[in-house]
Amino acid sequence: MDVETNRQRAMERRDFGYYEARNRGCYRDVKSKDITSCKGNASILQRLRASLQVLDISDHHVYNHFVVGEGDDLGWLGYFIGKSKYLYDLRITSWGEGENIEAFIEGINRNQSINSLHIGTDLRGVSFRNLRPFFRNNNNLYQLEFNFEVGLECAESIAFVLDENRCQSLESLRFEDCNLGEDGFAVIATALRTYPELEELHLQHNNIGLMGCTALADTLRGWEASNLKHLDLDGNGIDDQGLQTLAAGITNTKLEELYLSDNLITGAGLRSMSDYFQSESCCLKTLNVLRNDFGDEGAVALADGLIGNKSLTSLCFHPHQSGITRIGWAAFSRLLCDTSSINSTYLSNHNIRTIGFGYDGAPLDIRHYLEMNKHPHPAMNKILKSHPDLDIEPFFQWKLKLLPVVVNWFQSAGSRMLANNLGESIQRQSLQNRELSALYKFVRGMPDLTVMSYWQQFVMNAQAERRRIDDERRRLEDERRRLDGERCKLDYDEEAAWVRLGGRPRSEGEGSSNFVSGVKRRRQE
Numbered sequence: 001m002d003v004e005t006n007r008q009r010a011m012e013r014r015d016f017g018y019y020e021a022r023n024r025g026c027y028r029d030v031k032s033k034d035i036t037s038c039k040g041n042a043s044i045l046q047r048l049r050a051s052l053q054v055l056d057i058s059d060h061h062v063y064n065h066f067v068v069g070e071g072d073d074l075g076w077l078g079y080f081i082g083k084s085k086y087l088y089d090l091r092i093t094s095w096g097e098g099e100n101i102e103a104f105i106e107g108i109n110r111n112q113s114i115n116s117l118h119i120g121t122d123l124r125g126v127s128f129r130n131l132r133p134f135f136r137n138n139n140n141l142y143q144l145e146f147n148f149e150v151g152l153e154c155a156e157s158i159a160f161v162l163d164e165n166r167c168q169s170l171e172s173l174r175f176e177d178c179n180l181g182e183d184g185f186a187v188i189a190t191a192l193r194t195y196p197e198l199e200e201l202h203l204q205h206n207n208i209g210l211m212g213c214t215a216l217a218d219t220l221r222g223w224e225a226s227n228l229k230h231l232d233l234d235g236n237g238i239d240d241q242g243l244q245t246l247a248a249g250i251t252n253t254k255l256e257e258l259y260l261s262d263n264l265i266t267g268a269g270l271r272s273m274s275d276y277f278q279s280e281s282c283c284l285k286t287l288n289v290l291r292n293d294f295g296d297e298g299a300v301a302l303a304d305g306l307i308g309n310k311s312l313t314s315l316c317f318h319p320h321q322s323g324i325t326r327i328g329w330a331a332f333s334r335l336l337c338d339t340s341s342i343n344s345t346y347l348s349n350h351n352i353r354t355i356g357f358g359y360d361g362a363p364l365d366i367r368h369y370l371e372m373n374k375h376p377h378p379a380m381n382k383i384l385k386s387h388p389d390l391d392i393e394p395f396f397q398w399k400l401k402l403l404p405v406v407v408n409w410f411q412s413a414g415s416r417m418l419a420n421n422l423g424e425s426i427q428r429q430s431l432q433n434r435e436l437s438a439l440y441k442f443v444r445g446m447p448d449l450t451v452m453s454y455w456q457q458f459v460m461n462a463q464a465e466r467r468r469i470d471d472e473r474r475r476l477e478d479e480r481r482r483l484d485g486e487r488c489k490l491d492y493d494e495e496a497a498w499v500r501l502g503g504r505p506r507s508e509g510e511g512s513s514n515f516v517s518g519v520k521r522r523r524q525e
Contacts, residue, residue, distance in 0.1 A: 016106045019079040037071035045077070051086040059094040068096030075100035078107025085113050088140075093120035093147075101126050109133035115169075118145040128157035135165035145174040145202075155184035159191035166194050171227075174202040182211035189215035196223035204234035204259070213242035217249030226253040234288075235262040240269030247272050254283050261290035267297025274305035277312070286314040290357070291321055299328025303335040306349055314354040319361030329363050336369035339386045350378040 032042040032049070044066045048055060056065045057077070068074065074095070081087060081104075090108070095101065105126060108114075111134070123130075135141070144167075150158070173192070180188065185208040192198065208216070220226065231250070238246070243265055250258070270289075276282055292298070299322070306312060322328075332355055338344035353373050356362045362370075372378045372385075383390075498504040 014075055014100050014103050016079060016082060016103065016110065019075055019103070035073060035076045037069040038067070041066050041069075041072060045080060048077075048080045048084055048087065052084070053086055054089040054091075055081070055087055056091045057094065058091070059096055068094065072096070073100055075103030075107070078104030080107070082107035082110030084111060087111065087113050089116045089118075090114050091118040091120070093118075095121060102130070105130050109137070112138050113140060114138060115140040116143040116145075117141060118147065120145075120147040122148055122154070128154060129161055132161050132165050135161055135167050138167070139169055141167055142169050143172040143174075144170060145176070146178050147174070147176050148178065150175070150178040150180055150184060152181070152184050152187075155180055156187050159187040162188075163191040163194070168197060170195060171198060172200040172202070173198060174200075175206055176202055177205045180206040180208065180212075182207070182209040185212040186215040189219050193219050193222050196226050196228075199227050200230040201228065202230075202232045203236065204232050205262075206236055208233070208236045208238070210239070210242045210245065212236065213238060213246045217245050220249035221252050223252060228253045229256045231255055231257070232259040233263070234259050238263040238265065240264075240266055240272070243269035244272035247276050251276050251279055251281060254281075256283055257286040257288075258284060259286075259288040260292065261288050263289075263292055265289060265292045265298070266294050267299075267301045270294055270298045271301040271305070274301065277305040277309045278307070282309065283311050285311055286316070287312060288316045289322075290316060290318055292317065293321065293323045295323035296325055296328040296331075298322070299324050300331040303328075303331035306335055306352070308347075309349065310351055313351055315352060315356075316354065317356060319356045326363075329366060333363070333365050333369070336366065336373070337382045337386055342383055342387055342390060345383050345386055346379050348379070348382065349373075350382075 032045040033039070036042040036045055040061070044052065044055070044064065054064065057068065058065045059067055061067055066077065068077075078100075081090070101123065105123075109131065114134075146158070173195075175185075175188070178184075185203070185206055189212065206212070220228070231253075233246075238260065243260070243263075277284070289298075294301075294317075302315065306315075335349050336352065336355075338348050350373050353370055355366060355370060359367050359370075369382070372381050375381070495504075
C-alpha cells in the first residue's frame with residue numbers, strides 16, 4: 001500500500017492524519033483565513049500557530065474567543081492545538097455549528113502543554129473516553145473543570161478515564177453546577193481514591209446527597225497522605241446524616257477551607273463536627289455555612305466544638321438566615337471570652353476573627369472580641385478588659401511562688417498595651433493600681449506565709465552575708481600568705497647581694513666607706 005493511498009484514506013476519515021496530509025507535513029503553509037469563518041477566528045488560529053497560551057471556544061463574540069460558525073472545521077482547530085507547545089489553558093463552552101468533533105478531540109490528545117482544561121458543554125455524542133490518550137500522555141495537567149449537565153453515562157465515562165489513566169499532576173478538580181446526582185457523583189468519588197495529590201475539590205450544586213457524602217468520605221479515609229486543602233460542597237442537599245458521614249472522612253485530610261452553604265444542615269449535624277474541630281489534625285481555617293437554618297442549637301454546637309480549636313479563623317453564616325437568637329450569640333460570646341474566671345478567659349478562643357457575615361447582625365460584644373483577636377496578645381487584653389478586679393484566690397494553691405509571675409505579667413501588660421481605644425480604657429482603669437491590688441490580695445490572703453517569708457528571707461540574707469564575709473576573709477588570708485612569701489624572697493635576695501659586696505656594714509657611714517673601698521679595690525685588681 002503506497003503513501004498516496006494512505007493519505008487518501010486519512011482524508012476520508014478526517015482524523016489527525018487527514019489534516020496532516022492536507023498540510024503537506026508543514027502546518028505553517030495553511031492560511032488561517034482559508035479555514036475559518038471570520039477574521040477573529042483567523043487571528044486566534046494564527047496566534048495559536050505561534051505562541052497563544054489561552055484559548056476560549058465559546059459563542060460569545062468577545063476578544064480572544066474562538067466562536068465556531070459555519071465554515072469552521074473543528075478538526076483544523078484540534079490539529080493546531082495538537083501542534084502547539086505553548087497553549088496551557090483550554091476552555092470549551094460551546095461547539096457552535098462546528099463539525100468533526102472527533103478530529104478535534106484527537107488533536108487535544110496529542111497536546112502535552114495544556115495544564116488547565118475547562119469543559120462547559122457536552123461532547124455532542126462523543127464519549128469522554130476518547131480523551132484517554134490526553135490524560136495518559138499529559139504530565140502538566142493540574143486543573144480539570146466541568147460545567148454542564150453531566151448525566152450518569154457521562155459521569156461513568158469521566159470516572160473510567162480518571163481511574164484508568166491516573167493523572168498524577170492533577171491538583172484541582174471542579175464539577176460546578178453539573179447536577180451529578182447521588183449515583184453520578186458516587187462513581188466519580190470512587191474513581192478519585194487514587195488521587196490523594198488533589199488539593200482542591202469544587203463540587204457545588206451537584207445534589208450528591210447521602211450516597212455522595214458516603215462515597216466521598218470513603219475516598220477521603222482511603223487516602224494515606226492527603227493534600228486536600230479546599231472542599232466546596234455548596235448546594236448539594238446534604239443533611240445532618242450526610243454531614244456526620246462526611247465528618248468521619250475529613251479527619252484524614254489537611255483541609256483548610258470547607259464550604260457547606262445552601263444545604264439542609266441543622267444543629268445535630270454541626271454537633272457531629274466537634275470531634276474534628278478538637279482533633280490535633282484539624283487544620284481548618286474557613287468554615288462557610290451560609291443559608292443553613294441551624295438556629296441556636298447549631299450555634300451552641302459550633303461554639304462548644306470550637307473550644308480549644310487553634311486553627312479556625314473564619315466562621316461564615318448569615319445571622320438573619322440562620323435562626324440565631326440571643327441564646328446562640330451568648331454561646332459565641334462565651335467561646336470568644338469566658339469571663340467566669342481569669343483562667344477561663346485565658347483559655348477562650350483567640351483565633352477566630354470572623355463570626356457571621358462581616359459585622360452584619362453580630363452583637364456589640366461579639367464584634368469587640370473579634371476585633372481583639374485581630375491584635376497581638378488578645379488573651380492579655382481580654383483579661384484586663386473583663387476582670388477589672390482580678391481574683392487572685394485561685395492562684396493561692398501555688399502560694400507565693402506565683403507572686404513574681406503576677407508582677408512580671410502586669411509589667412508585660414503595661415509595655416504591650418495596644419495603641420487604640422482598648423488600651424486607653426485600660427489606662428483609665430489604672431493598671432498600676434490593679435497591680436498593687438493583686439499584691440495586696442496575696443499578702444492579705446496568706447498573712448502567715450507573708451510573715452514567714454519575710455523572716456525566711458531575712459535568714460537567707462544573713463546567711464548570704466556570712467558566706468560573703470567568710471569568702472573575703474579567706475581571700476585576705478591567701479593574700480597575706482602570698483605577700484609573706486614575696487617578703488621572704490626579697491630578704492634572701494638582699495642577703496645574697498650583701499655577701500657579694502663583702503658583707504653587711506656595721507653602721508651606715510662605715511657601710512658607705514667600706515663599699516667605696518671595696519669598689520676601688522676591685523677596680524685595681
